[in-house]
């Protein structure tokens with residue numbers, strides 16, 4: 001594989017807060033066009049890893065490249081030409097409470113394209129809000145007027161503001177009801193497929209991992225201890241991975257996915273039967 005095949009490359013990453021070491025010699029590559037699930041116990045440093053990649057957390061050591069540009073060598077405010085190529089949905093949403101949804105979406109647009117006129121800004125924001133599955137009238141609402149699921153979608157709309165190639169989602173389905181979470185998963189998958197996005201998706205949600213992730217990276221012991229498809233991870237004998245994927249919740253998610261595949265296969269074969277049936 002070539003450099004271009006990995007929008008994100010991380011090697012030898014070390015992050016420390018005081019005497020607490022969060023990452024120690026962590027290495028991870030994200031492949032172009034994949035949804036990479038990132039899992040690990042609470043406090044293992046998933047959000048810190050994401051913040052390091054987007055330059056908000058300066059590591060103690062290591063190299064991070066995004067689209068071939070070094071994030072670790074750059075100053076936090078330095079223009080490195082790649083910041084406008086990613087979008088971020090932070091854990092908890094991080095919407096500006098005094099701005100409407102539409103104005104929230106306009107924030108990155110104004111930052112990177114100050115020359116855009118008001119009408120165009122308004123139109124782009126409206127389009128992103130609808131792309132995120134919100135009704136058009138949500139554009140003029142304030143975050144406090146939205147449900148938790150709508151806030152996530154509003155955060156997604158803002159993350160999509162700049163037509164990113166790389167999307168970071170930190171716990172996008174946390175706190176959503178199962179139906180809302182499944183819809184958000186499908187939206188993420190559709191955006192990946194239609195817009196050709198690469199997605200770095202931090203989640204605790206086993207259904208999300210089984211349903212939409214191409215590969216999963218597991219954070220434990222201050223490193224990425226394994227990365228691969230779920231069957232590949234299951235073939236490892238690390239106790240945390242085994243407990244996570246084969247514990248009661250893991251088994252339930254696996255069974256749900258098996259049911260879904262079976263349903264999809266039978267509806268496909270019914271669809272294939274139809275034309276033959278007509279002609280016979």
Ligand SMILES: Nc1ncnc2c1ncn2[C@@H]1O[C@H](COP(=O)(O)OP(=O)(O)OP(=O)(O)O)[C@@H](O)[C@H]1O
Nearest residue numbers: 017020022040041042043044045046047048049091
């Ligand atoms: N700015 C900071 N200053 C000091 N410690 C921090 C800071 N940010 C994170 N930490 C610590 O780093 C560790 C990893 O935090 P992080 O938020 O990355 O965890 P996480 O894996 O995202 O957990 P969760 O699943 O609960 O979101 C935690 O122990 C946290 O307290």
Ligand SMILES: [Mg+2]
Nearest residue numbers: 046047048091
């Ligand atoms: Mg976190």
